[in-house]
Amino acid sequence: MNDWRIYRGAGLPHDGVRRLPPPPPWRDFAAAGPDTGAGTDPSAARRLGVQRRLVENHHPRPEEVEAVNAALYLRRPLLVTGTPGTGKSTLAHAVAYELKLGRVLRWPIVSRSTLRDGLYHYDAIARLQDVQLERAGADVGERHSIGSYLRLGPLGTALLPAERPRVLLIDELDKSDLDLPNDLLNVLEEGEFRIHELERIADREPEVEVGTDDGGRAVVRSGLVRCTTFPLIVLTSNGERDFPAALLRRCIQLDLEPPGEEQLTAMVRAHLGDDAVTDGSELIQRFLRREPGEVVAADQLLNALFLTQHAPSAERVTRERLADMLMQPLDRPR
Incomplete structure (x- = not known):
């Protein structure tokens, strides 16, 4: 079936929900395993499962590392x-x-x-x-x-x-x-x-x-x-x-400053793979070109990339409309 939509708004009951793809890794609650003792977190599979690549391969800014170490050394919050x-x-x-x-x-x-x-x-x-x-x-x-x-x-x-x-x-x-x-x-x-x-x-x-x-x-x-x-x-x-x-x-x-291009690209690659970086380059650049002071969260970009990945058959105008819906500035008056 080429139509990416599960809910069609037609009012006719159907079993289309069975076609739902696996959830985004950061929303996969079934991935949480049992707490097996020291050094484990039962929610790590959801919170850091795909982010482990990010943590291991993309180092945070030096000031972040220094602040964490200062807190550890000084026993301060x-x-x-x-x-x-x-x-x-x-x-x-x-x-x-x-x-x-x-x-x-x-x-x-x-x-x-x-x-x-x-x-x-x-x-x-x-x-x-x-x-x-x-x-x-x-x-x-x-x-x-x-x-x-x-x-x-x-x-x-x-x-x-x-x-x-x-x-x-x-x-x-x-x-x-x-x-x-x-x-x-x-x-x-x-x-x-x-x-x-x-x-x-x-x-x-x-x-x-x-x-x-x-x-x-x-x-x-x-x-x-x-x-x-x-x-x-x-x-x-x-x-x-x-x-x-x-x-x-x-x-x-x-x-913490908003992620720059290098951090954002690494984040997308860690969560969604190399194809998402290539296919979503336009959305990534759009995120980076936001107006000064405009508040848009990185997870909004990830949501937009994930959904447009799973709507390949949608028209370009539909994909752009989805991106607009998911990447609305958080500080815009409602």
């Missing part, structure tokens, strides 16, 4: 700013992959995020319900210890004692409310925090096993979580707001 699509989040996964630091812990920030969300969650309601059921004679199984109702968040898990640093991605910190950057200061400076629910019972239960953000279990002693190796914390920001000087003082700052 890395604050990465830049427009959407410049690879801020990918940097955390690339470092974790190269240094075999295991799964990247991720804390996506929204306007309602609080420091407590990143540290731990205590399900007091579930515990109260189980106590009431137990008193009524119901069997609540193993859920009798307070640790069964406590789970460390991504920041709390990253601060657990470990021989090797964990990598924590605090994504889009500029989406938070005004308090969160200031609330982070003490935890980032001291590398520790206290779980008050466990402190209150420390004389009766000095050691409590709790859940972790990556599905494991960890022992917390006297209600205190204190790192032995400071994690590599990558905070990302799209530059939508300024941060307090107290936070900036505690961070290594890196401003």
